[in-house]
Amino acid sequence: MSHIEASHVYKVFGKREQEVVKRLEAGADRKDLTQLGTAAVIDASFSVEPGEIFVVMGLSGSGKSTLIRTINGLWKPTTGSIKIMGSDIAKMDARTLRATRRDKISMVFQHFALLPHRTVRENAAYGLEMQKVPKAERMERADTWLDTVGLGGWGDKYPHQLSGGMRQRVGLARALAAETDILLMDEAFSALDPLIRREMQEQLIELQETLSKTIVFITHDLNEAMFLGDRIAVMRDGRIVQIGTSEEILTEPANDYVAQFVQDVDRTRVLTAGSVMERPNAVVQSNVGPRVALHTMQEQKVAALLVTDRHRKLLGLVRDRQVVRAAREGQKSITPLIETKDVLRVNENDPLSSLFAPASSSIVPLAVTDDKERLIGVIPRVALLQTMASIGPDTGEIPVIDDSGELHAGEKVNGDHGAGQAQASPQDLAAEAVPQEDLGADESLTGPAPGLEDDAASDATATERKEDGL
Amino acid sequence: MNFDPLNPRFPLGDFVHEVIRWLQSALSGLIGGVRWLLDLLYGSLEYTLATPIFLIMIAIFAAVAWLASGWKLAVVTAIGFYLIRALDLWLPAMQTMALVLVACVMAILLAIPVGILAAKVRAVSLVVKPVLDFMQSMPALAYLVPVISVFSIGQVPGIIATIIFAMPPGVRLTELAIRQVDHEVVEAGQAFGATAWSILRKIQLPLAMPTIMAGINQVIMLALSMVVLAGMVGAQGLGGEIVGALSRVNVPLGVEAGLAVVIVAVYLDRVTAALGHRSPLARALKAST
Numbered sequence: 001m002s003h004i005e006a007s008h009v010y011k012v013f014g015k016r017e018q019e020v021v022k023r024l025e026a027g028a029d030r031k032d033l034t035q036l037g038t039a040a041v042i043d044a045s046f047s048v049e050p051g052e053i054f055v056v057m058g059l060s061g062s063g064k065s066t067l068i069r070t071i072n073g074l075w076k077p078t079t080g081s082i083k084i085m086g087s088d089i090a091k092m093d094a095r096t097l098r099a100t101r102r103d104k105i106s107m108v109f110q111h112f113a114l115l116p117h118r119t120v121r122e123n124a125a126y127g128l129e130m131q132k133v134p135k136a137e138r139m140e141r142a143d144t145w146l147d148t149v150g151l152g153g154w155g156d157k158y159p160h161q162l163s164g165g166m167r168q169r170v171g172l173a174r175a176l177a178a179e180t181d182i183l184l185m186d187e188a189f190s191a192l193d194p195l196i197r198r199e200m201q202e203q204l205i206e207l208q209e210t211l212s213k214t215i216v217f218i219t220h221d222l223n224e225a226m227f228l229g230d231r232i233a234v235m236r237d238g239r240i241v242q243i244g245t246s247e248e249i250l251t252e253p254a255n256d257y258v259a260q261f262v263q264d265v266d267r268t269r270v271l272t273a274g275s276v277m278e279r280p281n282a283v284v285q286s287n288v289g290p291r292v293a294l295h296t297m298q299e300q301k302v303a304a305l306l307v308t309d310r311h312r313k314l315l316g317l318v319r320d321r322q323v324v325r326a327a328r329e330g331q332k333s334i335t336p337l338i339e340t341k342d343v344l345r346v347n348e349n350d351p352l353s354s355l356f357a358p359a360s361s362s363i364v365p366l367a368v369t370d371d372k373e374r375l376i377g378v379i380p381r382v383a384l385l386q387t388m389a390s391i392g393p394d395t396g397e398i399p400v401i402d403d404s405g406e407l408h409a410g411e412k413v414n415g416d417h418g419a420g421q422a423q424a425s426p427q428d429l430a431a432e433a434v435p436q437e438d439l440g441a442d443e444s445l446t447g448p449a450p451g452l453e454d455d456a457a458s459d460a461t462a463t464e465r466k467e468d469g470l
Numbered sequence: 471m472n473f474d475p476l477n478p479r480f481p482l483g484d485f486v487h488e489v490i491r492w493l494q495s496a497l498s499g500l501i502g503g504v505r506w507l508l509d510l511l512y513g514s515l516e517y518t519l520a521t522p523i524f525l526i527m528i529a530i531f532a533a534v535a536w537l538a539s540g541w542k543l544a545v546v547t548a549i550g551f552y553l554i555r556a557l558d559l560w561l562p563a564m565q566t567m568a569l570v571l572v573a574c575v576m577a578i579l580l581a582i583p584v585g586i587l588a589a590k591v592r593a594v595s596l597v598v599k600p601v602l603d604f605m606q607s608m609p610a611l612a613y614l615v616p617v618i619s620v621f622s623i624g625q626v627p628g629i630i631a632t633i634i635f636a637m638p639p640g641v642r643l644t645e646l647a648i649r650q651v652d653h654e655v656v657e658a659g660q661a662f663g664a665t666a667w668s669i670l671r672k673i674q675l676p677l678a679m680p681t682i683m684a685g686i687n688q689v690i691m692l693a694l695s696m697v698v699l700a701g702m703v704g705a706q707g708l709g710g711e712i713v714g715a716l717s718r719v720n721v722p723l724g725v726e727a728g729l730a731v732v733i734v735a736v737y738l739d740r741v742t743a744a745l746g747h748r749s750p751l752a753r754a755l756k757a758s759t
Binding site for chain 1: 652654655657658660661662663664665668672673676677749750751753754755757
């Protein structure tokens with residue numbers, strides 16, 4: 001069952017609400033109805049599944065804040081229904097409504113909405129206080145949640161003694177402490193400065209991995225929406241114009257408005273390794289002899305080969321020097337020559353932004369594997385940089401600058417996932433990206449850099465031929 | 471009744487008088503009750519303040535000042551009240567304090583609920599506003615007359631006139647204070663399932679308290695400014711002394727009684743202002759960063 005199910009929700013402010021709804025249903029524009037009332041939400045239908053982060057994105061005045069307030073009944077929809085775990089919140093009496101808010105839905109506010117006269121601990125315990133949890137227990141539970149959000153030891157302070165980011169952590173702790181299944185976040189990170197915001201987003205994702213709340217997140221920041229949202233609803237002038245995953249929004253915008261909106265999104269956080277990888281040509285199976293490997297190297301004009309087992313499971317790589325020596329010594333298999341140290345694996349679902357740090361520190365291309373560890377592609381550093389540069393003619397040059405600015409944040413994501421060991425600063429990446437010898441290293445496994453290769457098809461056939469020859 | 475539009479004459483005053491007379495007979499029980507209650511409150515407070523030896527009272531006033539504010543105010547208080555005794559105005563000063571305190575407590579008890587209601591219900595606000603304007607702009611002397619006609623002379627009409635005159639800022643500032651509580655914080659209370667009463671008690675009132683205290687302070691100051699008028703309707707105290715001094719052109723008494731009013735005013739003002747700084751919100755905001 002969906003946790004939240006909204007169907008044909010209208011919210012109109014004004015004297016003649018029903019009249020406005022009727023005219024809107026008949027196809028009138030809301031700009032022509034301002035005399036009768038202001039239509040804040042028009043015909044919104046969506047459902048949010050358990051454990052999902054559903055982001056509602058739109059500019060100010062698009063109705064997103066009104067929409068989130070209809071979900072917990074702070075505003076009553078003019079028409080339409082909003083079902084919370086099956087029961088319609090608009091039809092509840094005051095008592096049931098309060099019980100639902102207390103036990104099923106909690107909320108995080110844009111400007112934190114903490115009680116300034118209470119300590120941080122008492123603030124975090126507010127939801128529990130409403131649930132009539134005994135004082136000692138709720139203070140203890142509040143402390144636990146404060147620890148979880150990284151505010152352990154701050155319980156005795158007052159909100160005004162905390163920085164903005166910390167205050168919002170209190171807001172988050174208060175909402176989490178209520179232990180409701182549904183969490184509404186109204187522009188929760190918008191009032192924070194960008195670095196703190198990024199930190200909070202990452203923390204939210206991290207918490208979500210263990211808590212699996214049903215989250216409705218309101219934002220006007222597309223990057224935030226793309227980063228957090230399992231699905232995103234784009235709102236404009238009170239209407240939901242598109243609902244989809246971030247990739248759908250990005251690649252198949254429903255109309256020009258969405259297309260224009262997503263134009264300057266930071267694609268590194270949306271595109272995945274799988275979407276930029278190339279076919280691995282310089283690959284041999286581990287049971288071949290050194291001479292076959294050598295032949296493949298010559299064909300591919302590379303200095304090292306990735307090695308897989310018979311089921312395409314990635315084992316490591318072999319280098320030309322070792323292979324030549326083995327061939328001279330007449331060894332039968334290349335298996336003893338396999339090195340695993342320098343092979344960096346990334347999952348096909350890893351966001352592009354997490355690839356920069358490994359790519360910068362690695363002398364060979366990144367190996368992209370699927371969930372079963374099978375090699376499905378490689379990403380040479382040139383390809384990575386080229387993807388960034390050619391991110392679509394509509395984005396122009398600005399996104400490239402944006403992207404290099406985002407590199408730093410990208411590493412952070414990466415660090416959290418534990419995939420990359422090296423933490424290079426954006427300057428390092430920029431410096432390392434260009435030199436020729438690095439390009440040479442990249443070529444070692446994939447053949448000529450894309451664009452330089454004159455006959456990709458013949459390369460592919462060459463590989464096949466060699467594999468057949470085994 | 472004949473009405474000549476060229477020589478208009480409308481007996482509004484007579485009409486109001488009739489209404490008051492009618493009210494007097496219809497509500498005689500209520501009026502009697504109010505008079506009894508105010509007499510009782512005033513009488514017992516006056517007895518409490520005026521009976522002990524003046525040094526004990528000075529010590530108590532100073533202690534209150536110390537607790538509310540600090541030792542500086544306590545010292546000033548002690549000197550001020552000692553001076554009042556030295557001017558031989560101790561009893562009238564205590565009577566004035568009793569009158570002002572009873573009037574203020576009643577005014578505040580009426581003003582805060584009305585203010586809260588006005589903040590919550592638009593209709594109440596729309597009705598209360600012009601009434602408050604009327605209460606404040608009507609010259610105090612003018613409504614002393616009907617008050618005397620209902621309650622006769624003495625302490626009680628003085629107290630009632632003081633309540634009417636001093637109440638408006640209490641209502642206004644309470645309404646303002648509740649309204650200006652951050653809307654998002656109130657929403658937070660609702661979002662976590664709090665009842666309206668719980669939101670009022672745990673969110674709105676604590677956050678509104680500094681402004682409400684400023685209103686209470688205003689109420690007390692206005693009440694003190696009414697003591698002279700209260701004296702005119704026969705209330706005992708410094709007001710009565712000043713009225714007496716005025717009628718006899720007794721300059722020394724007038725100056726001394728006026729000075730005593732100022733001392734009492736400063737004391738009550740500083741103590742209530744200091745109490746305003748001790749609300750939970752003010753204390754929380756004072757916590758060092």
